[in-house]
Amino acid sequence: MINDMKVNDNKRNLLVKSICKVIIEKGNHEKAWKILGSAIVTAVKYGVHELIEECILTYPFIIWYGDDEYRLPDQVQDCQPYKFNLFIEAIRHRQERVFNLVYQMSHHKVFVATRHDDKENALHIAAKLAPTHRLHVVTGAALQMQRELQWFQEVQKLITRLSYEEELNNDGKTPRMLFSDEHKQLLIEGQQWMKDTASSFTVVAALIVTMTFAAAFTLPGGNQDNGIPMFLNFSTFMLFIISDAIALFSSSTSVLMFLGILTSRYAEEDFLYALPNRLTIGLISLFISLTATMIAFSSALALMLKYKVTWIATPLVIATSIPVCFFGLLHFPLLVELVKSTYGKSIFHQQNTQMIH
Structure with a gap:
């Protein structure tokens, strides 16, 4: 082609x-x-x-x-x-x-x-x-x-x-x-587009914050009498903790970025860098938090079924990757366009031509 x-x-x-x-x-x-x-x-x-x-x-x-x-x-x-x-x-x-x-x-x-x-x-x-x-x-x-x-x-x-x-x-x-x-x-339409986009993603990011915060205090397997987690010495448990922490921090960042968009003054100059920058950071953080949440979920499930269903790990990895892939397919093109237009090479540049000045 x-x-x-x-x-x-x-x-x-x-x-x-x-x-x-x-x-x-x-x-x-x-x-x-x-x-x-x-x-x-x-x-x-x-x-x-x-x-x-x-x-x-x-x-x-x-x-x-x-x-x-x-x-x-x-x-x-x-x-x-x-x-x-x-x-x-x-x-x-x-x-x-x-x-x-x-x-x-x-x-x-x-x-x-x-x-x-x-x-x-x-x-x-x-x-x-x-x-x-x-x-x-x-x-x-x-x-x-x-x-x-x-x-x-x-x-x-x-x-x-x-x-x-x-x-x-x-x-x-x-x-x-x-x-x-x-x-x-166009400014009015841009304001509405930014608000609608930020509002939609804020709901998802806030939901992930709630789940990951609760998961940090509801550990798989529970705790021993001295308060130490039951699966503390398992590598899968460490994967769960790290993934949950990453999901919590990144989703919190995402919420803050989207709230920053919703509370913006929406001046003309804000559309040049400030608003696209916040939306880009918010989308990247949301993508990371969703991925980390799926990893935390699959690792927790693998811990609980470790002694009963040993083959559960591979299907879980495949299953949890589905929503991440769907999110990527739906919103990754927008993210790429945001990054390209905000941080990428300017559309105004010297071309490779034969022209002599």
């Missing part, structure tokens, strides 16, 4: 190279400007950064396509200018691969980060809500809000003048004000 995808990508790149070469060999710069320019307009919308890269490598001046402030080559002076900017459109459509590609072109990135367009700079564009299909590349309104904040902060880094952060658009709004207005509904 992966090999087929690579073959298709290579064929597509070869086709693009051939088309670009044919257009340039015709020597008609007006046609090259129009054809390659329209190709870039479509490519940036759908995030086909390979096509954009090939077009620029073939015909470097096409990077200024649609920019009527820059003087076109002599061959295309009479072309009708088209209001389009590659960097701005990459931000508008939230296409990080195209953004990264343009970011590597140092001169272009400095130019577009400080330019104006109808009293809107690049930060105003980043403050607007992303298209619906780009919002849904991540799961849940909270992570969508996080992705939008990441975009806003990344563009903010490129702004060369602090005054642009306070610049007003046609509606009299700064980029930050525009961001709050555009993401008002």
Whole structure:
């Protein structure tokens, strides 16, 4: 499957190279400007950064396509200018691969980060809500809000003048004000998503806390007259005690993290790191506590049936792993996405391209 995808990508790149070469060999710069320019307009919308890269490598001046402030080559002076900017459109459509590609072109990135367009700079564009299909590349309104904040902060880094952060658009709004207005509904949805998720997991974590706390004082086999546990010298008993302690501590941590989410102020900035961080720690702790609880249960059962049913250990291990596996299947994808978006490699990074600055 992966090999087929690579073959298709290579064929597509070869086709693009051939088309670009044919257009340039015709020597008609007006046609090259129009054809390659329209190709870039479509490519940036759908995030086909390979096509954009090939077009620029073939015909470097096409990077200024649609920019009527820059003087076109002599061959295309009479072309009708088209209001389009590659960097701005990459931000508008939230296409990080195209953004990264343009970011590597140092001169272009400095130019577009400080330019104006109808009293809107690049930060105003980043403050607007992303298209619906780009919002849904991540799961849940909270992570969508996080992705939008990441975009806003990344563009903010490129702004060369602090005054642009306070610049007003046609509606009299700064980029930050525009961001709050555009993401008002997403913020509400993110709050609700976080509350619902945290509430559900809090019930499970609190139940595990109750069980593991009680199990610590209700030892299998009971105690001797001097208070020492009956199975103290058994390795299985030590496994029970350690597992129960781990389950208690991790489930308590999980409860605290989820309560921290429920009592949060839910400010916009909290969705960037604070809330995803708490949810990640809470989920990891809950997964550990569930696993440790199952181990403690199976070890306690094995202790009580040790002299009657000697073969009980293997079936118990298999049986107790079932709920842990189900929990992993249901919630591990969310955990992976949380870790990736919060602690993983940023979506804004240098790409391995042929582009020369």
